[in-house]
Every structure is written in structure tokens, then in C-alpha cells.
Amino acid sequence: MKLIKRIPFQMFILNLIASIVCVACVLVMRYTMNEISYGYKQNIEQNIRDRLNMSDLCRMMGRHHIIVSWHTLTDSPEEKQLYEEKAALLQQDIMNKLDEIIEHISLNEEEQLFHTVYSNTIGYFSDADNVFKMSREGNSDTAKYYITSYLADSIDEITDNIDLMDEYIVEQINATSEKIAHSIYIAEISEKICIVSMCLVMAICIILCVSITSRLERYKNLLEEENERKTQRLIQHNCKMLALQENAIIGMADLIESRDQDTGEHVKRTSRYVELLTHAAQKAGYCRDILTDDYTELLIKAAPMHDIGKIAVSDAILQKPGRLTDEEFEEMKKHTTAGGRIIVDVMSNIEEKRYIDIATQVAEAHHEKWDGSGYPKGLKGNEIPICARIMAVADVFDALISKRCYKEAMPVDKAFDIIRESGGSHFDPELSRLFCGIRSEVEAVLGK
Numbered sequence: 476m477k478l479i480k481r482i483p484f485q486m487f488i489l490n491l492i493a494s495i496v497c498v499a500c501v502l503v504m505r506y507t508m509n510e511i512s513y514g515y516k517q518n519i520e521q522n523i524r525d526r527l528n529m530s531d532l533c534r535m536m537g538r539h540h541i542i543v544s545w546h547t548l549t550d551s552p553e554e555k556q557l558y559e560e561k562a563a564l565l566q567q568d569i570m571n572k573l574d575e576i577i578e579h580i581s582l583n584e585e586e587q588l589f590h591t592v593y594s595n596t597i598g599y600f601s602d603a604d605n606v607f608k609m610s611r612e613g614n615s616d617t618a619k620y621y622i623t624s625y626l627a628d629s630i631d632e633i634t635d636n637i638d639l640m641d642e643y644i645v646e647q648i649n650a651t652s653e654k655i656a657h658s659i660y661i662a663e664i665s666e667k668i669c670i671v672s673m674c675l676v677m678a679i680c681i682i683l684c685v686s687i688t689s690r691l692e693r694y695k696n697l698l699e700e701e702n703e704r705k706t707q708r709l710i711q712h713n714c715k716m717l718a719l720q721e722n723a724i725i726g727m728a729d730l731i732e733s734r735d736q737d738t739g740e741h742v743k744r745t746s747r748y749v750e751l752l753t754h755a756a757q758k759a760g761y762c763r764d765i766l767t768d769d770y771t772e773l774l775i776k777a778a779p780m781h782d783i784g785k786i787a788v789s790d791a792i793l794q795k796p797g798r799l800t801d802e803e804f805e806e807m808k809k810h811t812t813a814g815g816r817i818i819v820d821v822m823s824n825i826e827e828k829r830y831i832d833i834a835t836q837v838a839e840a841h842h843e844k845w846d847g848s849g850y851p852k853g854l855k856g857n858e859i860p861i862c863a864r865i866m867a868v869a870d871v872f873d874a875l876i877s878k879r880c881y882k883e884a885m886p887v888d889k890a891f892d893i894i895r896e897s898g899g900s901h902f903d904p905e906l907s908r909l910f911c912g913i914r915s916e917v918e919a920v921l922g923k
Contacts, residue, residue, distance in 0.1 A: 529637050532572050539565045540630055543603050544821045547610045547618040548786050559607055566600055592636045599629035623820050741873055746778040747920045748869035755909045762861050774862050777834035781841050781866050784814025808850045814838030833862050841866040844901045864903040868894060868910050
């Protein structure tokens, strides 16, 4: 009898204990859920900002290196002064970016690497000032040596250390992910205990548990969506950086063409001819083992760089209204080898190797001829890279139909006749035939 009387009290105690456990589980789950939602969001945002800052720092250092290189390549005091002003502004931006990065560094290893990056950056700017001084004093060869040795080595070392800092950030992200997984594991255990307890206490606790589980799933989905948005934003940022880089290349090519009294349209037209002719060659199955989609994309991108070597040719030769003397023509020929050298020296640190190879071949060999009478190496036939053979057709055709300081523009009909007749002597005969076969598309580029 006494045992029966004690049952209500025992049930009360059991229910009380179950209720306490249930409440405790709910509190643990809510705490874990808030920790996941807040901590994950904060860590991801900060890590993405840190990685973007490091990416921006690498990009700005590369841009500064290019400006220093341009400074040594120009003979104009006004342009030198302009490049020095641009470099000074970019240097200030780089130092500001370094100040922004140090604010979020917490690990000793990262701090040590940062101080190394900071020290190397200061050393790099000191060397850059020396390059500017040597360039102003006319020591261009020494300045170029500094650019390709000391400055390039500094850029490589800074980039390597930034990559190491990036690895530490990735480790932090992984550590955060493990902590989040542990928290989710605790939340799942708490959920099971809560469900069991609520089954022993009352149905309303079951409803509460389902509600909390639903909220947890909703938070998880929201966090996944936000992470996807952050990832897409990062991808868009990278695409913008690539577009900016390509625009800089085209702008540099336009600037060089303008020295030859051309409006810069030559660069755009020849690039379009290269695109049309390459696609025609692909469609015809010509050199299909080389003219892949990736190769074609890089060739079109490299086409504006074909006359970059003209920056090393004096204005007196480029803008001469009459026929060049033999000595002047020999000097003009040097723009091919100069172009290849400039591309390797200036762009090898900011572009992939395959693009550098194609751009170098285009710059060096677009004046070679199929019969071996071209320059600078006198290559013949298939010894000439396919990219240079395509560029030669596009370049000569546009030169024929364009007005220059030393000639009038030629009619389009006559220009096509010359391209056709020069197949097998000046041009690859198959490319000459293909180019004449896409006449309507070429004329569409000219607006005819």
C-alpha cells in the first residue's frame, strides 16, 4: 500500500528529472545552434576577406612591377614622370593593404610571415626606387637587370610567403569546420535525448523538439545559401581581375600602335581577323592537333601583342613618311625580337607559361615568310609556328587596306588578290586560301 502511495511521488520525481533533462537538452541545442549560425558566419566572412586581401596584394605587386618595367622601356621624360607617379600611388595602396591584413592576424606563424612579407616589400620598393633612378640616368640595361633579377626575386618571395599565409587561413577554416561538425554532433545527440525525454514526459515536448530540429535545418540551409553567395562573389571578383588584366594588355598594345600614327583600331581588327581565320582553320581540320579551343583562346588574347616590340623603335623611324633606308629597315626589324624579349621579361610573372609562349612566337615570327625570305630568323614552311603564320595574314591584310604615313590605303579587292597570290611565297598557302574563303566575314569587320 505504501508502495502504491509512493508511485505518484516517484512519477513526479521522474517527470521532474525528465523535464529538467529535456529543458537542459533544449538549452544545449539552442546554444549550439546560435554558436553555429554566428561563429560560422563570422569565420567564413573574415577568412574570405583575408584571402581576397592577399589576392589583391599579389595583384598590386605585379602591377607595380609592370609599371617599373614600363618606366625602363620608355625614353620620354614625361612618361617616366607619369609612371613614377602611378607607382607612388600604387605603393601607398600596397602599404594600406598590408596595414589592413595585419589587423586580423592572430597566429604567431602568420605574424612572422607577415613581417617577412612587410620587410621584403620595403626592400622591393627600395630596389624599385633604384631602378627609377637608373632609368632616369639612362642606365636602362642595368635597370632591366634589376627588374628581371632583384625585383622579380622579391616578387616571387613575397608571393610565396603570402601563399604560406593563405595556407594558414585554410587550416583555420578546416579547424572551424571541425568545431562546427563537433557542435552539430552534440546537437544531434542532444536532439535524441530530448526526443526520448519528451516521449516520457508529454506530447508537447515532442512538438517542441520537432520545432527546434526544423529550425536547425532551416539555419543550416540559410548558412549553405550564404556560403554559396560568398563563393559566387569570389568567382565574380576573379573574373573581374582577369578582365582587368586583359584590358591592360590591350591598352598597352593600343598605346604602342598610336606611336605609329595608328588609331589603335589596327589592334582590334587584326585580333578579329585572327579569330575568324583560326575558327575557319579549325572547321577545315587544319593543324587540328595544335588548334584546340584552349590554344585558339590564348592566340586571340595574344594577337594584340604582336607589335609590342615597336616600343623599342624610335619615333623617327616609325613615323617616317617615306621609304626606310637599309639601315633604318634593319633597325625596324629588331622590333620582332624586342617584342619577344619584352613579353618574357615583363609578363612572365603575371601570365601562364603557355600564353607567354604563344605571345612570344607571335611577336617574334609574324614577319617570317613561307618561302624563308622573312625575318628575323628566316624560318620557312612549317618551321614557322602556326600562331605566327595566322598573325602574318591578318597583319599584312590590315596593313594593305590601312592608310599609313608612308602610303595610301589599298582597295579591299586588291588586298585579297595579294593575299591569294602570296600563298606559298609569303603566306602559308592553306591559310591564304582559307582567309580568302571568309571574305564576307572579314568585310563585315570592316563594315562593308
